[in-house]
Amino acid sequence: MADQRFQLYDTTLRDGTQQEGMVLTVEDKLAVARHLDAFGVGFIEGGWPGAVPKDTEFFRRAAQELQLRNAQLAAFGATRKPGAMVSNDPQVRALLASGTPVVTIVAKSHPRHVELALRTTLAENLAMIGSTVRFLVHAGRRVFVDAEHYFDGYRLNREYALEVVRIAADAGAEAVVLCDTNGGGLPDRIGAVVDDTRAATGVRLGIHCHDDSGCAVANTLAAVDAGADHVQGTAHGYGERCGNADLFTVTANLLLQRGLEVVSLDQLREMTLSAGSIAELTGIPVRTAAPYVGAGAFTHKAGLHASALRVDPGLYQHVDPALVGNAMHTLVSDMGGRSSVELKARELGYDVEAGSEPVARAAARIKDLETRGYSFESADASFELLLREELQGAVAGALECPFDVETWRVGVDRRPGGGTRTQASVRLRVDGVPLSAAGEGNGPVNALDRALHTALDPFFPELAALEVVDYQVRVLPGSAGPGGGSGAAARVLVTFSDGQRRWGTVGVDENTVAASWRALLDAVRYVLLSGARTGGERRRALPTAAVAD
Numbered sequence: 001m002a003d004q005r006f007q008l009y010d011t012t013l014r015d016g017t018q019q020e021g022m023v024l025t026v027e028d029k030l031a032v033a034r035h036l037d038a039f040g041v042g043f044i045e046g047g048w049p050g051a052v053p054k055d056t057e058f059f060r061r062a063a064q065e066l067q068l069r070n071a072q073l074a075a076f077g078a079t080r081k082p083g084a085m086v087s088n089d090p091q092v093r094a095l096l097a098s099g100t101p102v103v104t105i106v107a108k109s110h111p112r113h114v115e116l117a118l119r120t121t122l123a124e125n126l127a128m129i130g131s132t133v134r135f136l137v138h139a140g141r142r143v144f145v146d147a148e149h150y151f152d153g154y155r156l157n158r159e160y161a162l163e164v165v166r167i168a169a170d171a172g173a174e175a176v177v178l179c180d181t182n183g184g185g186l187p188d189r190i191g192a193v194v195d196d197t198r199a200a201t202g203v204r205l206g207i208h209c210h211d212d213s214g215c216a217v218a219n220t221l222a223a224v225d226a227g228a229d230h231v232q233g234t235a236h237g238y239g240e241r242c243g244n245a246d247l248f249t250v251t252a253n254l255l256l257q258r259g260l261e262v263v264s265l266d267q268l269r270e271m272t273l274s275a276g277s278i279a280e281l282t283g284i285p286v287r288t289a290a291p292y293v294g295a296g297a298f299t300h301k302a303g304l305h306a307s308a309l310r311v312d313p314g315l316y317q318h319v320d321p322a323l324v325g326n327a328m329h330t331l332v333s334d335m336g337g338r339s340s341v342e343l344k345a346r347e348l349g350y351d352v353e354a355g356s357e358p359v360a361r362a363a364a365r366i367k368d369l370e371t372r373g374y375s376f377e378s379a380d381a382s383f384e385l386l387l388r389e390e391l392q393g394a395v396a397g398a399l400e401c402p403f404d405v406e407t408w409r410v411g412v413d414r415r416p417g418g419g420t421r422t423q424a425s426v427r428l429r430v431d432g433v434p435l436s437a438a439g440e441g442n443g444p445v446n447a448l449d450r451a452l453h454t455a456l457d458p459f460f461p462e463l464a465a466l467e468v469v470d471y472q473v474r475v476l477p478g479s480a481g482p483g484g485g486s487g488a489a490a491r492v493l494v495t496f497s498d499g500q501r502r503w504g505t506v507g508v509d510e511n512t513v514a515a516s517w518r519a520l521l522d523a524v525r526y527v528l529l530s531g532a533r534t535g536g537e538r539r540r541a542l543p544t545a546a547v548a549d
Contacts, residue, residue, distance in 0.1 A: 006254075007175065007206070007230040008262045009043040009144075010036050010247055012278070013058070014076050016238030017047075021284070026058050028281050030065060035281075036235070037071045039274040040263030041247070043102060045074045050094025059098040074102035074144070079128040082120035086135045096139055103136050104144040104177075105129075109164040110153030122160060129164060130171040137172035144230070146208060150178040151185050154193050162200050169203040175230040176203055180219060183212025183242060191222035198227040206230030209245045211237060216245035221253060224260075231262075235278045236286065248275050252292045256319050265323075272325035292324045299329040300343075341366070341387070348384055350391070358390040365390070372508060373476040373491050379506035381496075381526035382519075388529065401525050403456065404429040410444045410513055424451040430459050444513045445471060445494075448520055456524065466527055469502065470495035473512060494519040498527070 013029050016022070024032070029046065036044050046062060047055025062073060075098040080089040087093075095103050107129045108114045114125045129145065136143045145168040147153075147161070154161040165176045178194060190209070198205055207223035207230070209216040220231055231254070233247035248271055254260040255268055275293035279286045288296040298321040321327050329347065341363045345352045352359050365386060366376060376383040406427040413421045424447035425438045439450030449468055457464050472493045492507045492515040503526065507518030 005229065006260055006262050007043065008041045008247070008251065009045065009074070009177075009206070009230060009232045010041040010071075010234065011045040011076075011208075011232055011244070012036065012234040012238055012247075014045045014047045014055075015240070015244055016234035018240035019238045019243065019284075020240075022238065022282055024282065026054060026061060029054075029058050030061060031281050032235075032278055033062070033066055033068075033071075033073075035274050035277045037066075037068045038267075039271065040070050040267035042071055043074050044068070044071045045076050045104060046098075046100070048076050049098040050077065050091050056094070056098070059100065063099050072102050072142075073100045074104050075100040076104050076106070078106050079125075079132040080135075082118060082124050082128060086131045089132075092132060092135065095136065096141070101142060102144070103141045104146055105132055105136070106146045106148050107164060107168065108149070108153075109147040109161045110149035111157050111160055113149055113153070126163060126167045130167045133168055133171035133173050143173050144175050144177055144206065145173045146177045146179050146232075148179050149181045151180050151190065151193055152182060154197070162197060165197060165201045165203050165205075169201065174204065175206045177206030177208050177230060177232060178223070178228070179208040180210055180216075181208075183210030183216065185209065185219050186213060186215055187218045187222035190219040191226040194223045194226035194228055204229065206232060208232040210239065211242040211244060214242070216243070217249050217253065220245045220250050221258070224254065224258065236275065236282075236284070236290065238282070238284070246290070248293050249291045252319075252324055256323065268323060269325050292319075293326060295329070297321070298326055300340075344380075344383065345387055348380070348387075350387065352391070358387075362387050362390045369508075373489055374506055374508050375491060375493070376506065378493055378495075379504045379522075381503040382505045382522045385522055385525055385529070402430070402460075402528055405521065406434070408448065408451075408517060410447060412444075422447045424448040426451045426455055428455050430456070445516045445520070448513075448517055452520060452524060460528055463524060463527055465498040466523060467497055468494055469497045471516075473515075476508070490515050492516045492519050494523065496523045 013024070013032060017024055033044050033046065046058050049056045049059050059073075059075060066073070075095050077091050077095045080086040080092055095105075108118055108125055111122060114120060114122055118125060120128075133143050133145060147164055147168070150161055168176045178197065180190065190207075194205060194207065197203075205223075205228045207220050207228045209219040209223075216237065220233065224231065231250060233245035233250050234243070235247055237243040237246035237249075251262055252268065252271065254262050272293045275286055275290075286294055288294050291297060298317055317328065341359050342352055345359070366383075370376070406429060408424065408426045410422065410424045413423070415421055421440065422443055423438060423440050424444065425436065426448070427434065427436045429435075435455060437451050437455035439447045439452070439454055441447035441450050445468065453463065453466075474491045476489045476491055489508060489510045490512040492512065493504055494516070495502055495504045503523075505519040505522035505526065507515040507522070509515035509518065
């Protein structure tokens with residue numbers, strides 16, 4: 001079980017949703033909350049009831065639909081208004097109406113914000129904090145106070161900032177969270193201010209950092225080292241401007257680097273899965289280079305690294321990727337050599353040696369192909385096909401492609417009214433039997449894909465689930481011919497899925513459609529040869545529905 005003495009507080013559903021381009025429905029927020037709870041956070045801040053109608057609805061539905069096992073739900077709001085009675089303040093009443101066991105209120109700790117933004121006196125601001133906290137505590141709520149702009153306020157008027165902390169704690173706040181709201185702090189200063197505040201007040205402190213200086217995670221760890229035991233952050237560092245401290249990175253660092261079991265080891269092993277699930281819901285892809293959970297977090301490319309990794313993976317990895325649910329990957333490129341090919345082959349399940357002749361040939365071919373524009377970094381399937389060609393005869397069970405291509409054609413017709421129609425036709429041989437098929441789509445690649453499915457699916461049912469999920473074209477630098485940029489060679493990267501997994505293929509040609517065709521064929525060959533490799537049976541008799549010549 002996680003250490004309950006340390007508080008891990010997520011504010012993805014409130015602060016995180018202030019990120020540009022992020023729009024979550026109530027249904028989305030409920031789903032994200034379930035993933036956060038499964039990950040093991042102690043508190044989930046759901047939003048600002050009363051101020052944001054969607055958040056009010058979220059809390060209403062959460063009371064009926066959320067069954068949280070690890071976390072408590074928190075509602076966010078502000079102190080009462082200047083000169084108002086706290087019991088009559090509609091925003092404070094909305095916090096109670098949300099029904100959450102935890103309430104977090106934001107309070108001003110910067111004198112100029114008090115005078116210019118709240119338009120009240122420093123003394124009244126302290127009274128607002130004290131009366132609001134007492135009212136909520138008396139109503140049976142656990143209360144946290146976010147001391148907004150604390151570090152800037154501390155620099156301007158240390159004594160007033162400290163008094164905000166004391167007033168909140170004396171009124172019953174469980175912890176006072178020091179906020180680097182503008183995100184300009186650096187670790188040494190953050191740590192020093194937290195240390196001084198803790199020594200001067202004796203209050204339980206939290207930390208809430210923004211990433212405008214690129215130091216949100218480092219600042220959070222510095223605050224913990226200085227005595228803060230309540231940490232706030234967001235999934236993937238979502239948030240306004242440059243975002244917040246990334247809660248996944250912070251959590252892994254606290255557990256693996258500081259020994260603080262803020263989530264259980266089992267939950268940490270699910271972190272990459274949790275991160276991916278939340279990214280799917282928000283529609284913002286996980287950054288490839290994201291620490292711990294990114295696809296590239298444990299990915300190696302250079303040959304020097306690969307040689308060392310063959311001896312001991314720990315030589316170029318600061319933690320075992322399995323601890324956070326990730327895995328080591330090897331990128332095959334002209335920067336690598338035989339060691340990279342060996343590691344990638346082993347990652348794909350082939351038992352090969354770096355010094356073997358097939359691996360040497362594969363490495364040489366990759367270097368040659370990449371000089372001509374190929375890239376295998378995102379094309380594992382194309383790499384595996386190349387490897388299998390070099391392993392023919394060296395590995396039992398290596399198979400030739402089970403069909404042959406005779407011709408293919410693509411045409412685009414203009415329709416009456418301005419529309420266009422793209423048609424493709426293919427002529428193939430399966431088991432020596434010639435057949436032809438046609439397909440129509442919204443473009444050449446879509447039409448060719450449909451034509452291939454029409455031709456091959458009756459013979460090979462495993463192809464039915466194959467679909468294109470991403471398509472990228474890049475004009476290769478320095479490849480332009482007499483026609484300039486429009487005559488340049490193109491590299492096409494295509495990502496496919498069978499509903500359970502994804503893989504990529506690559507094609508290069510002076511003709512973009514031809515490059516796309518190469519990538520499509522690689523995907524089909526990969527599916528069929530993978531099935532043969534794993535012992536899957538293939539239907540080879542000519543179906544009655546096939547169009548044979």
